Amino acid sequence: MRTSAGLLAAALLVLPGCAPAPNAADGQDADDQHTAAQITVFAAASLDEVMTTVADDYTAASGVDVEISSAGSAGLLAQLQQGAPADVFIPADEQTMERAASAELITPPTRRIAANTLVIAVPAGNPAQIRSLQDLDTSPAADSPESSPALVVCAEQVPCGAAAQQAADAAGVTLSPVSEELAVTDVLGKVSSAEADAGLVYSTDVLRAGDQLDSVEIEGAEAYPNHYPAAVLQGSAQPAAARDFIEFLLSAPGQRALREAGFSPGDPG
Amino acid sequence: MSRRPTVIMPRWVLFPAAIGAAFILLPIVALLTRVDPAELPFLLSSPSAVAALWLSLRTALLATVLCVILGVPLALMLSQHRFPGSGLLRTLILLPLVLPPVIGGIALLTTFGRQGLLGQSLEILGVQVAFSTAAVVLAQTFVSLPFMVIAVEAAIRGVQKEVVEAAVVDGAGPTQLLRSIVLPLITPGLASGVVLAFARSLGEFGATIAFAGSLQGVTRTLPLEIYLQRETDPDAAVALSVLLILVAVVVIGLTRPRTAPDALR
Structure with a gap:
């Protein structure tokens, strides 16, 4: 039984996109497989919780341990440039991935594993009665530019700030x-401390914040989604396992977990 | 007169001391090696960098003044006045020294924020602290005040009893004593308190970002600007870091407290 579990893990490693075997999660065998391999995934902070879930599912299915290291995308990129060892990189925007590509840190192709849309986050109950992006307009043409609500956004250097400007x-x-x-x-x-009346963030961020925040949809925001690209890193010691993990993210179970966390579908093609 | 190692410094101390010094110096040297001197003026003269430096200097200076005004009396009270709970009070006042600054920021938010303990009363008075430069100064004062209190308190405890008693015999009142005897004697301690408070204010990050926000020229101090530049322009972040180090070195150098003549050296 031990040998067959090991063989199964090895088979999953060499078969990219292989669906998880239904009986592989059974107690003792799964524990035994933990020694098979380990990959390290550098994931954007917004993916932290969902990645932990997906990683557990993946470990149960493949026997490959997954270590998640999550931080701001730019911070992760800086660590990679300084030679941090990792197998998979999933930043929160494509610009960061392009910078990783031009620094020759990743092995193409890049796959979009999920997407996210910008929303207006407001304190629970929406005290400032914000209904749309127009309510935050401060241009002279706006209805009442002088009594605008207190808005916080990300700086333009941060992915969510660039998206806010685009919106x-x-x-x-x-x-x-x-x-x-x-x-x-x-x-x-x-926003959750009600220090500000509104903030521009991604829909999943509001979901993660629990009941302290409500979200107001931005009309037409689906037209410019924010994609989460994933790629295998050049320095990966386990490129096959790394590729397999990305395929798992794009598979039905992976996409289901991401959808449950509020993400829009990735790009399986 | 040549200065020789005293009795309390056996030779083996030099070994861990050298490692300690290298531990501090090496990262600073490493940072300096990453700077391109030719590009430095260009990187440091961007409007956002100039605004951040100017804001940092102004707010740190104001916070230091507040620390002197509030910290010296506080240190006097804690060192001279014993009352029930004075030990506990002292512990609590020094709390910002050990708290992660971001917790200080959250605490300030729950005090001075719009929904905070004092926020609503302040709003009635027409004062809005949120997202203002005043919030930056409050955050810096909160984290820096304990440094001032510790430095001045130690200095006060070091004042010799006989000197004070002699002045009392001569008929000096408490305020006169404070002005003409105690304050001149604690000047070195006060000076190091000023340096520590200013340096701590200048480097403040966590409480500011949690409490004041980040807007160029209003709340985005130099440490916040460095953190932001790091996102897209690591070279600019390094250049700004060197600038902050230079300012800190100048401040420490200018106000370094002189050792008392009879101190152990």
């Missing part, structure tokens, strides 16, 4: 945020 441009509104935060978590903190 504002698409809607033709001028935003005058009281703060341009360094990370999406800082925006969430300001």
